Amino acid sequence: xxxxxxxxxxxxxxxxxxxxxxxxxxxxxxxxxxxxxxxxxxxxxxxxxxxxxxxxxxxxxxxxxxxxxxxxxxxxxxxxxxxxxxxxxxxxxxxxxxxxxxxxxxxxxxxxxxxxxxxxxxxxxxxxxxxxxxxxxxxxxxxxxxxxxxxxxxxxxxxxxxxxxxxxxxxxxxxxxxxxxxxxxxxxxxxxxxxxxxxxxxxxxxxxxxxxxxxxxxxxxxxxxxxxxxxxxxxxxxxxxxxxxxxxxxxxxxxxxxxxxxxxxxxxxxxxxxxxxxxxxxxxxxxxxxxxxxxxxxxxxxxxxxxxxxxxxxxxxxxxxxxxxxxxxxxxxxxxxxxxxxxxxxxxxxxxxxxxxxxxxxxxxxxxxxxxxxxxxxxxxxxx
Numbered sequence: 001x002x003x004x005x006x007x008x009x010x011x012x013x014x015x016x017x018x019x020x021x022x023x024x025x026x027x028x029x030x031x032x033x034x035x036x037x038x039x040x041x042x043x044x045x046x047x048x049x050x051x052x053x054x055x056x057x058x059x060x061x062x063x064x065x066x067x068x069x070x071x072x073x074x075x076x077x078x079x080x081x082x083x084x085x086x087x088x089x090x091x092x093x094x095x096x097x098x099x100x101x102x103x104x105x106x107x108x109x110x111x112x113x114x115x116x117x118x119x120x121x122x123x124x125x126x127x128x129x130x131x132x133x134x135x136x137x138x139x140x141x142x143x144x145x146x147x148x149x150x151x152x153x154x155x156x157x158x159x160x161x162x163x164x165x166x167x168x169x170x171x172x173x174x175x176x177x178x179x180x181x182x183x184x185x186x187x188x189x190x191x192x193x194x195x196x197x198x199x200x201x202x203x204x205x206x207x208x209x210x211x212x213x214x215x216x217x218x219x220x221x222x223x224x225x226x227x228x229x230x231x232x233x234x235x236x237x238x239x240x241x242x243x244x245x246x247x248x249x250x251x252x253x254x255x256x257x258x259x260x261x262x263x264x265x266x267x268x269x270x271x272x273x274x275x276x277x278x279x280x281x282x283x284x285x286x287x288x289x290x291x292x293x294x295x296x297x298x299x300x301x302x303x304x305x306x307x308x309x310x311x312x313x314x315x316x317x318x319x320x321x322x323x324x325x326x327x328x329x330x331x332x333x334x335x336x337x338x339x340x341x342x343x344x345x346x347x348x349x350x351x352x353x354x355x356x357x358x359x360x361x362x363x364x365x366x367x368x369x370x371x372x373x374x375x376x377x378x379x380x381x382x383x384x
Contacts, residue, residue, distance in 0.1 A: 006131070008170075008177045009116055012072070013109040013132050014139030015166050019079065019102055020048055021140055021224075022163060025148035025246075026156040028228045033156065034092040038229050041092070042353030044099045045225045049346035051103025056338045060110045061192045063331035068115045068181040069174060076171035078105045083164035087157045103342075109136055110338050114330040115181050117323055126263075126320045133316050144224075145245045152239050185328060196332050203325050203333075208378040209318040210337050212276060214344025215375030219283060220311040221348030222368040223290070223304070226356045235295065246304060275317045277379055283310030283372045291365040315341075344371075 023030070023044050031041040062071055082105055086098035109132075116132055117125045150158045187195060200207060227246060231238045263275070286306035293299025322333045348371060355363030 004177055005119070005179060006116075006128075008173055009112050010132060010135035012076070012170050012174065013112055013136045014142070015163070015170060016076070016079070016106050016108040016112075016139070017136050018139035018143035018146075019083065019106040019163055019167075020052060021143035022147035022159045023048065023099065024224050025144045025228055026151040026159070027225075028232045029151050029156045030092075030095070034095075036092055039353055039357050042225060042349060043096050045221070046346050046349040046353075047096050047100040048103040049221070049342045049349060051100040052107065053103075053339045053342040053346065055104040055107040056110055056335050056342065057196075059105070059107055060335040060338070061196065061332050062189065063111045063114055063183075064185040064329060065183045065187060065189060065192055067183065068111055069178040072108055072111055072115075072178060073171045073174050075105055075108045075111065076167045076174065079108070080164040080167035080171070082106075083160045083167065087160035087164065089157075109139075110334055111331070113319070114323075114334055115178075117330060118181060119179070125323060129319055129323070130316055133312070133319070137312055141248060145248060148239075148242070148245065192332060195329070196336060199326070199329060199332055200336055203322075206322055206325060206333060206336055209321050210340035211378055212280075212375045213315060213318050213337065214340040214347075215371050216280070216283060216311050216314050216344070217341045218344035218348030218351070219287070219368045219371040219375065220307060221345040222352035222355070222364060222371065223307055225349040226352040226364050227300075229356055230294070230361055236297070246300070272317055272321055273379060276314050277376070279310045279314035279317070280372060280376045280379070281310075282306050282313070283375075284369065286310060287365055287369040287372060290368070291362070294361050294365065347371075 027038070027041045027044065030036070030044065031038060034041075059071075059075065079102065082098060082101040086095055086102060089095035089098055113129065113132060116128050120128050147156075147159045150162065185192065230236065231242070231246075236242075263271075283306070286303045289299055289303040289306065293303070318337065319334075322337050323330055325333055348368075351367045351371070352364055355367040357363075359366065
């Protein structure tokens, strides 16, 4: 793979996935702008994640039957349109609908990942997944501080304008620098969608990895979709900019992801399961720290680092597991895995805001801890 190809793929992954997270540090400001409650604006990240899960189901399988470069360009262009609609939203209902639309089409990173694995030898697939996931984590990392910083200085709409322009720039670059990639399957789109269920039935590893990652990402979303609410209150009283800076704790995932990818390339199935067990235990410790030390800044920081490390570490290892199952169905395998993951994320957003509404920070921690423990069930319960 050419260096220019890799770097463009990395940048696309980073900025495409960032569209999912720009809204999290600015929810309090949006609530003020539209005079809405925390529970109502909580539907913005929820609808974004539901839209993303649906987009993964409807569009990512096309990577197995269509030329992927063209698909990437189309999806980036439509994403720009959705971001501009969000920037122009006259009321909260339109913004929630636009957020669903953004999630629906900003699935380009999940088209890029199977494309990248097709361009390298099998022995290096874990390495390339780890490197691209590091880029994806950079997008997650920068989305929150960038969204918060722009919102505090230029209003919450500014981040949507900037993100839309970036999507158009990347679409233009993709037409020039991404290689053409012939489809692996001759199935029709309808046959591809029907075959997804057959993959789910055929591979127990796919079912286990998808469920575990769904619950872990749900736990991850519980924290990040509610963090803005306690931080705007005493003893913190932070603005959107400071809240967004909490995203920088995700640097742990960026550092670790390439090493996990290389370890996964060399690991056995048992080794990979052990790595996921460790990620789950780290996430459990994160919520115990939130519960006991959530009113202290250093407690939130340490817990955030651990939560990012656990969720993102499991994501890299689980993706290596599923991509090894069937090289001719990688887009569809990724569809199953990521649909489950982001449905879990949307569930976490809903439960997180509900937990805040009934029990504030204690309610958030209880729900996050519960989802993390549930994530371990496929690994910890005895097999029949």
